[in-house]
Amino acid sequence: MKIYQAVVKEEDNGTRVWKFVLSQWKAIVKSREQMRRCFKRGEVSINGATAEVTRILSLGDLVQINFDGHAAHESIYGREKLDVRYEDDELAVVVKPSGKTMVSFSYMLPFSLSPSTIIGDAETQAQHKETSELECLIKEQGRDNQEEERDDDDGDDYYMLSNISPTLGQQHRLPCAVHGLEKASNGLVIVARTMDMRSTLLRMHGDGEINRTFRVICHGAWTGSEPGSHEDTAPSTVNDNGRPVPADPATLDAYCISDIEVVKVTSSNEAGSISTLDVTPHSPYMGVNVRRYLMAKQHPVVGESGNTKPLKSSRGKGLMSALVRVAFVHPTLKKLIDVHIEEPFKFEQLRNREQKASQRRQESDQDELRKGGLDPLSTYDRMADRPIAYMVGEKDFFDMRFKVSPATLIPRSSTETLVQAGIARAQNRAVKILDVGTGSGCLLLALLMSLPSATGVGVDISQEALEIAQANSVLHDLVNRACFQVGDMGHLEDCPGLSQSFDLVVCNPPYLDSKKVSKLTKTFAGTEYEPPVALFADQDGFGAYELLAACLLRDLETPGPSHIVSKNGYIILEIGSGMGQRVREIFKFLVFEGAYKDKQDTERCLVFAVPGLSLEQKSAVVKSDVDK
Template identity: 30%
Template structure:
C-alpha cells in the first residue's frame, strides 16, 4: 500500500526472513576461514575464542550457503551441526577437520589411530631448545621408557597408580604417543625475561588432540610452551595469552579419492611472530643499557666497543662461528672458535703492509697469524710476494692452511708453529723478511675481566697479554734484538686505543716510519724500522 501507516493495536505484521541471508549474517560475526572443502568433509581455520559448538555450526552453515547446495535451507538455529574430528581448544588458533556424518567421523578416527593423519603445530617455548637434546629425550627417555615399562596386561592398573600414566589414560592417549611426534627447531630468540624463546614445529600423528600432546612433550623436556594452559608456562610479558601455539598444517587422506591426500598449510601465526619480535626488541634494549653501563665503567672502551659491536650474533653465538666464515678485505675466510674473528680495524694493518710493499717483490712474515687473513689478504692484493704465517696454536694453523688453499695461495704462503720469543731463531732459514706484520694480543688482564661477554666465544690466547697488554710487543722486540738479520725492512703493528706511547717506548731504539688511523679515527697501526 502507498504512503505511511501507523500501526494500531491488534494489527498483525508478517515478517519474511531469508534463511540464507540470516546464516550469512551470523557467519560474518565468526572468525573462521574455509581452507578445504569436498563432499562430506571440510577443513576450517578458527581464531582463538571460537569454541567447538560454534565451529561445528559454522561447518553446517558454510555448506548451506555454498553455491553448490541445492536443498532447502532451514533456520539458523535449526542447522544440524557438522562433527569436529580433532579436538577444539577455544584459546588456540587451529585447523579443524569437520565431517557431516557419523560413519565418516568413525572412518577419520580410524585413520588418525593408524597414523594416516598428520597435524603440524608451531609453538613458542621457554628456553633454548637443542635439536640433539630433543631427539634423544623424545625418542629414548620418554617413548622407550613408556614402551618398556608398561606391560600391556597391566597398563590400566599402572595408569591408576602413576599420575604420569594417568594423564595418558585420562586423555585417551596411547602410552607411546611421544614416539609419534617429530620436532624441529624453527628459530631461537634471545629474551630479556626468559633468557631464550624457541619456536618449534611439531608433527603429531595417532592423536585427535595434537596440541595437548605437544604441550605435554615440551613440558617433559623442560621447555614448556609459553601460555596459561595446563603444562604450559606463562611468559611474564604476555600473561594474557592462553597459549602461544598454533596449527600450521594438516595432511589427511581424502574420503572421496582414496589415492589422494588433502594438504592444508598455514603460515606461522602472526601472534607468535609478534611475540618473538617484541622479545628480541626488549632483549636488544636491555643489552644496549648494559653496554652503556660497561662503557661508563671502562676508561678505555675502544676494545670493548670494537670487539663486541663488530660481532653479529645468531642464537647466542657469533654469526661467523655459526657459518664458519667471515669477510675481510673483500675476501671470504674460514674461521673457527680456535681463531680470532677478523675485525674491520685490522684492515688498516693490511693496507699499511700493502703500502710498504709498494709493488716491489717482497717476503712477508705474519706473527700471530690466526686464520691467516692478514698475510693472505696482503698476498691477494700484491704480486711477486710470498710469506710465512706463524702462530702458537696448531688448530689455528690448520685453519690458516685451509684458507691458503681456498684462495689458491699454497705456493706463496707457508704456515709454521712458533712463539713471539722464538720465531727469530726458528725461522732464520726462511728469512730475511722484507716486512713483518703483527696483530698481537694487546688486551690487559684487568680489561678482559670486564669485557668477558664481548670475548667469551673467542680464544683468549689471541686477546690477552700480560704487562698491561704490552708483553707481546716486548717479546717481539727482544726476539728481533737477539736476531736482527731476520728483518731487512719494517715491522707493522696493530695497537689498541691509547697504546701508542707504551709501544713507542718499547721500540724507542727503532725509527718510527708511519702511523695509521682506522676508519673510526683511532691510531691503529705503528710502523718501525730497526736501528742501523
C-alpha cells in the first residue's frame, strides 16, 4: 500500500475530486478507469473521510489516496484466467490468447497459475511483489489505454527480448515468459516460475533444446517447389494427406526451419489456393522467421502485419499463425513435456469461406462461358488471370448484356448504383444525359433503357472504346436515342456535340492511385488486362475528379445561352471506398444532394446539383470561392 496526499490550492478550488486525483497522480492511477476503481475501493479520502467521485474540492482540503498496487494490478489482469496446459512448481506451459500483448500476458500469469511452493521465503516473495508493483507503475505508465489498441507487427522479436533480457527490468519478475508471440497470434508459451529455472530454460532455448510447431495458413498451393511450376497450380479438392516437405536451403531464413508438413490445401477465390502448414523452426527461432521464409517462397502467411499478406475474407481476423505445440525435456524431472493445442477456430472458418467463395466463383465463371457460347470444360482455367468477360467478349450489367473488350472497363455491379441514382433523379422525365468516360456505354444505355423518354451522349478519350459503345447501342436498339463521340473530361467544352445542356451528367472516372499500379493490379485480380486510363489517376486517385470539376467550374463562369449542365441539373459520380469527403471538397461549388451505397454497404456514388442561379449570381459565387 502506497500513500500519497496533496493540499488543494487556489487553482484547484471548485474542482471535482476525480479530476484532481487524475491530474495529481496520473503516473499512479494511469487512466480514468483505474481512477474510478480507486474510488470504488474506497482508497480516496478528503480530510480523512472517504470521498465520492463527484465531490467538489475547496481551498485547503487535504486529498489522500491509499493506493493498493496489488489490487489495482489484479483489477486489470486478474479478471480473465489464462488457459494453463501444464504446470508444476518450476515451470508452466500456458496459452496466450490472440489480442493480448506479451506485456498483458506476463501480468496475467500470477493470477492464473497455482501458488508455487518453492518461489522462496517470505522476504523474497515480498521483494518480488514490490518489484512487480514498481514495474506496474513505471513500465505500464500510459500503457493500459494503448496496448489493447496496438497491433504489433513483429511482436515476437520484441517480446522475446523483453522477457529474457536482463537489461529491461524484468529479471526479478516471476513467473517469467521464456519466449513471446505477437499480439495478433495465439499459442503456447513456456513460463519459468523460479529464477534457476528461468536461467535453465533460456539456455535450452538458445541451445536448440526446445521444439515448437507453428500452424499457419499461407497463400498458394504449397508443394515445396518453386512458385509458377506445374505442381504449384491449385487443386480442385482439399488435400489433407499430411505430406512432409523439406525446407529450401536457397531461401531467406531457410536455416531457421527444421521441417514443414502440409496439413491441407484448400481452393480460394482470391488466392487460387491457400495452404495450411505445420512449420517447426529450429530453436530459438520464432514466428517471424517462419513468416520471412514463407514470404520469400512467395507463399506469405495470411495476416495484416509484417511479412504477411491479407485476404479480403480475413481482414480484421488477426494473424493466421498459432504456436500449437511445444516439446522439451523437463530439466529437473527428466521427462518429456509435449503439449499440443488445437488450431484456432478462425482457421477452419477461413478455409470454409474461401472454399465456398471459390466454388461460387467457378460456377459463375462457367455460367459466363456458357452464355458466351464456349465450352466450360475445355476453356475454363480458374488460375488464368485473364478475365472471363474478355474471353467471352460480353458482360451482364443492370439486367442487360453488353459487349466488352480490353479497350473498355469491365462493368461492375457496384456501378449499378449510379444507374439507380440517375433513375431516381430523372423521375421519368424526358431528360438529356451525358456520360463522361462512357467506355462500353453500359451506364448511359442502362439509363436510357430504364427511361424511355430520355436521350443521351457518351464521350470517351478512346476511339476503340467508343466503337464498342456504338455496337452496344445497336445491340439494344438505342441508336436513335444515344450517340457517342471522342472527348476529354477535362475539356468538355471542346466537344462539338455538347452545345446542348444536360439534365444528368454521370461519370465513373478512374480513381485508383496511379502510384500504386503494381500493388493494386495484384490486389484486384484481372485489372492488369483492363485499360489503365480507365482505372488509374494521379494525385492519389483524385486527378480525374479535379479535371472534371475544373471543367464544370469554367463552364459556370462562361456567359452564354447554355451550359453543360442545365439549370437545376445533377452530376452523379462514382467514388472509391473512403474517397467521399475529399470529392465533396473538390465539387464544393455545387450543392451536395446525397450519397448512395452499393450492395456491400459502401458509399459508392455522390449526387451534386447545379444551383438555380442567374449567370450573374453564378459568377459571384465563383469569384467569392476564388478569392477565398
